[in-house]
Amino acid sequence: xxxxxxxxxxxxxxxxxxxxxxxxxxxxxxxxxxxxxxxxxxxxxxxxxxxxxxxxxxxxxxxxxxxxxxxxxxxxxxxxxxxxxxxxxxxxxxxxxxxxxxxxxxxxxxxxxxxxx
Amino acid sequence: xxxxxxxxxxxxxxxxxxxxxxxxxxxxxxxxxxxxxxxxxxxxxxxxxxxxxxxxxxxxxxxxxxxxxxxxxxxxxxxxxxxxxxxxxxxxxxxxxxxxxxxxxxxxxxx
Numbered sequence: 684x685x686x687x688x689x690x691x692x693x694x695x696x697x698x699x700x701x702x703x704x705x706x707x708x709x710x711x712x713x714x715x716x717x718x719x720x721x722x723x724x725x726x727x728x729x730x731x732x733x734x735x736x737x738x739x740x741x742x743x744x745x746x747x748x749x750x751x752x753x754x755x756x757x758x759x760x761x762x763x764x765x766x767x768x769x770x771x772x773x774x775x776x777x778x779x780x781x782x783x784x785x786x787x788x789x790x791x792x793x794x795x796x797x798x799x800x
Numbered sequence: 801x802x803x804x805x806x807x808x809x810x811x812x813x814x815x816x817x818x819x820x821x822x823x824x825x826x827x828x829x830x831x832x833x834x835x836x837x838x839x840x841x842x843x844x845x846x847x848x849x850x851x852x853x854x855x856x857x858x859x860x861x862x863x864x865x866x867x868x869x870x871x872x873x874x875x876x877x878x879x880x881x882x883x884x885x886x887x888x889x890x891x892x893x894x895x896x897x898x899x900x901x902x903x904x905x906x907x908x909x910x911x
Contacts, residue, residue, distance in 0.1 A: 685845070725904075726844070726901040728900075739898065771841075773844070774843075788834065789846065789899060791843030791845065793843050
């Protein structure tokens with residue numbers, strides 16, 4: 684248990700569906716992240732939120748829409764996805780994404796395995 | 801792009817020390833070296849980090865060369881549960897710098 688939970692753990696959706704991924708952290712952190720991990724590829728950072736404000740969008744297509752209502756919760760809204768969007772989506776949190784000192788390690792959730800048909 | 805190079809895979813016998821190397825020849829003075837690992841189908845797990853000095857915690861030891869161009873993660877007594885992909889990451893020390901994960905080293909601990 685890392686203190687970061689993600690639901691659902693598995694999701695199968697069609698290209699016309701709308702679904703949402705949820706992440707919750709119980710660590711009192713202020714920064715939250717979405718990563719994508721496709722098969723046989725390194726993790727790719729998608730979005731960063733710090734104190735509920737989005738600080739990074741790593742050129743992610745608009746069919747992925749993040750939402751951060753508070754520092755403990757992060758959502759990823761999905762609509763009109765493509766089969767190539769099938770991947771493991773990982774959420775992480777850290778104390779503060781702007782922290783200058785090293786040691787701002789990120790704690791990851793278990794991920795949501797997404798399959799787009 | 802990742803600023804580190806690691807061997808794609810390594811094997812280690814159970815109970816022996818696992819020594820995972822990482823080259824970061826372009827590391828700058830304010831960059832830390834971090835290690836994470838990812839067990840199959842789970843999220844990455846933080847292991848250890850360091851700047852100049854060697855570091856040790858309950859999971860592993862990190863040895864950084866004097867010129868800081870390479871480092872080694874040491875798992876002193878590898879178990880089957882240590883089988884995972886290990887990522888070595890260098891992180892620039894300024895506002896908003898994020899972690900960039902490379903392909904890592906797939907460590908297989910063999911019985």
